Amino acid sequence: MSHAFSTSDATTRMPEARPRAPEPALPGSLPxxxxxxxxxxxxxxxxxxxDVHGTLPRERRRGRRSEHELIAQVERSxxxxxxxxxxxxxxxxxxxxxxRGRPIVVVNAAEGEPASSKDRVLCxxxxxxxxxxxxAAAHALGAREAIVGVCESSSAADTLARASAERGSADAVxxxxxxxxxxxxxxxxxxxxxxxxxxxxxxxxTPPLPFEQGVRRRPTLLSNAETFANIALIARxxxxxxxxxxxxEQPGSTLVTLSGPVAAPAVYEIEYGTSLRALIxxxxxxxxxxxxxxxxxxxxxxxxxxxxxxxxxSDAQLAPHGASLGAGVVALLSTDACPVAETARVARxxxxxxxxxxxxxxxxxxxxxxxxxxxxxxVAADDAGERVRALGRIVRRRGACSHPDGAxxxxxxxxxxxxEEFSDxxxxxxxxxxxxxxxxxxxxxxxxxxxSRSNERAAARSRGLSRERARAATR
Amino acid sequence: xxxHRLILNPIAxxxxxxxxxxxxxxxxxxxxxxxMVDDEPLPAALLGHxxxxxxxxxxxxxxxxxxxxRS
Numbered sequence: 001m002s003h004a005f006s007t008s009d010a011t012t013r014m015p016e017a018r019p020r021a022p023e024p025a026l027p028g029s030l031p032x033x034x035x036x037x038x039x040x041x042x043x044x045x046x047x048x049x050x051d052v053h054g055t056l057p058r059e060r061r062r063g064r065r066s067e068h069e070l071i072a073q074v075e076r077s078x079x080x081x082x083x084x085x086x087x088x089x090x091x092x093x094x095x096x097x098x099x100r101g102r103p104i105v106v107v108n109a110a111e112g113e114p115a116s117s118k119d120r121v122l123c124x125x126x127x128x129x130x131x132x133x134x135x136a137a138a139h140a141l142g143a144r145e146a147i148v149g150v151c152e153s154s155s156a157a158d159t160l161a162r163a164s165a166e167r168g169s170a171d172a173v174x175x176x177x178x179x180x181x182x183x184x185x186x187x188x189x190x191x192x193x194x195x196x197x198x199x200x201x202x203x204x205x206t207p208p209l210p211f212e213q214g215v216r217r218r219p220t221l222l223s224n225a226e227t228f229a230n231i232a233l234i235a236r237x238x239x240x241x242x243x244x245x246x247x248x249e250q251p252g253s254t255l256v257t258l259s260g261p262v263a264a265p266a267v268y269e270i271e272y273g274t275s276l277r278a279l280i281x282x283x284x285x286x287x288x289x290x291x292x293x294x295x296x297x298x299x300x301x302x303x304x305x306x307x308x309x310x311x312x313x314s315d316a317q318l319a320p321h322g323a324s325l326g327a328g329v330v331a332l333l334s335t336d337a338c339p340v341a342e343t344a345r346v347a348r349x350x351x352x353x354x355x356x357x358x359x360x361x362x363x364x365x366x367x368x369x370x371x372x373x374x375x376x377x378x379v380a381a382d383d384a385g386e387r388v389r390a391l392g393r394i395v396r397r398r399g400a401c402s403h404p405d406g407a408x409x410x411x412x413x414x415x416x417x418x419x420e421e422f423s424d425x426x427x428x429x430x431x432x433x434x435x436x437x438x439x440x441x442x443x444x445x446x447x448x449x450x451x452s453r454s455n456e457r458a459a460a461r462s463r464g465l466s467r468e469r470a471r472a473a474t475r
Numbered sequence: 476x477x478x479h480r481l482i483l484n485p486i487a488x489x490x491x492x493x494x495x496x497x498x499x500x501x502x503x504x505x506x507x508x509x510x511m512v513d514d515e516p517l518p519a520a521l522l523g524h525x526x527x528x529x530x531x532x533x534x535x536x537x538x539x540x541x542x543x544x545r546s
Contacts, residue, residue, distance in 0.1 A: 004498070111496045203486075204486070205484045205485070205486050205487070205509065218482045229505075357485075358485035358486055358488070359488060359489075359490055359505075359508075359509035360485065360505060360506055360507070360509050361505040363509075364507075394505050394506070398485060398511070399485055400484070400485050400511075
């Protein structure tokens with residue numbers, strides 16, 4: 001994608017000339033986050049952004065930080081975090097505001113999930129809306145710095161740097177773009193804080209949580225990029241406007257990354273509670289029958305494709321099926337793919353993404369991946385399924401971050417949804433579909449490299465090396 | 476019931492296994508030698524053993540924390 005855009009002319013940037021809530025922002029209509037974004041091409045420049053959204057109102061704070069109007073509005077809006085945790089953003093803002101010391105705002109746009117690209121798309125197409133949100137939150141909290149953490153593998157860093165330069169110093173908030181090393185757990189919030197504090201981008205043992213002690217041990221508001229873009233909309237239009245879309249528990253609109261056998265796999269903005277059917281229709285319909293739906297990414301869960309017409313995309317509506325939207329990943333798996341081979345690949349990748357810091361994760365995930373690979377290859381013992389479940393119980397909730405929990409959740413859901421295929425592979429070995437290329441999105445080169453490394457590590461361990469030496473031997 | 480509970484820092488833990496020997500009532504080892512710690516509040520009778528288990532950890536990974544009223 002190219003990033004050509006014209007430098008803005010100061011006279012067209014006069015804030016007085018612009019309406020606060022221009023026409024496209026009708027309460028019950030979409031798009032919101034992607035308003036004015038061209039179907040193909042470049043980021044929404046500052047001028048165009050202001051034309052579409054109007055200027056960001058700046059309420060003066062009277063009294064204490066926690067009494068700022070924006071915090072009350074965000075609380076009333078019911079906005080929940082968009083990084084996967086769905087934590088109420090208003091409560092987070094209030095928690096940061098209640099701490100002593102000048103807070104720091106951190107935008108998490110690192111997006112380590114390979115099945116998701118919504119934060120990248122948001123940063124590349126609507127960088128100013130996200131930056132507005134960071135600035136509005138900074139004003140409300142009395143913060144003077146906002147740091148955007150963005151993954152090294154995306155071109156969003158350049159777009160954001162240009163967008164930040166375009167804004168100049170008008171915000172009275174210093175915006176810094178920080179490039180985060182690629183990696184699944186690097187986008188985990190404690191890992192991002194560790195990286196911004198000059199350490200490796202690896203999860204740390206909590207507490208303290210970021211709102212208590214984050215960047216430079218200051219109270220830190222750390223939220224997902226899309227969360228900030230929503231804060232920018234709430235700052236402009238208020239809580240009632242925000243709640244005109246979505247469900248009571250999950251108001252508003254959200255970005256979802258739809259992949260699989262549809263005519264136009266892409267990032268879509270939907271209202272919470274939209275049916276999966278409607279999303280698929282928006283993407284031009286199905287190209288093949290769907291065996292399963294992966295919801296929430298590789299820390300999420302598989303649901304049987306037979307449920308496809310029953311599913312509505314909100315956490316409350318997915319909860320009875322044991323699923324949630326997570327960071328908005330909807331990956332369809334067609335009947336052309338072998339679900340066992342797909343699961344084995346994902347298991348291997350998740351194992352390789354362990355930071356290797358916590359024993360139960362660094363031993364347990366490779367053991368899980370190994371057990372699943374044995375089933376897929378038809379060389380497993382009879383009780384292999386039970387072994388996978390037992391490993392799941394051992395590994396779950398024993399890491400410093402939730403990486404092992406997410407991996408276990410996904411693999412157990414695969415075992416359940418693909419029970420028939422798993423027992424077929426256990427008995428007869430690979431099927432003809434096993435040879436078909438991978439359908440679920442994984443970084444291909446990383447998988448190959450990671451698996452050879454983790455296999456070597458496993459081999460080194462079985463030769464009697466300790467964990468540390470096994471790791472050193474295969475570096 | 477005391478108001479203390481055991482917390483494990485899984486990053487610091489290197490599977491030395493002393494804790495499981497000193498407090499088998501609350502700590503067992505998994506198949507790789509890493510402790511599985513029961514984080515329910517400790518009965519007063521076990522508090523002394525828990526203290527010794529935490530103190531014996533060579534990497535200070537086992538922490539005895541006073542409950543701060545969290546559920």
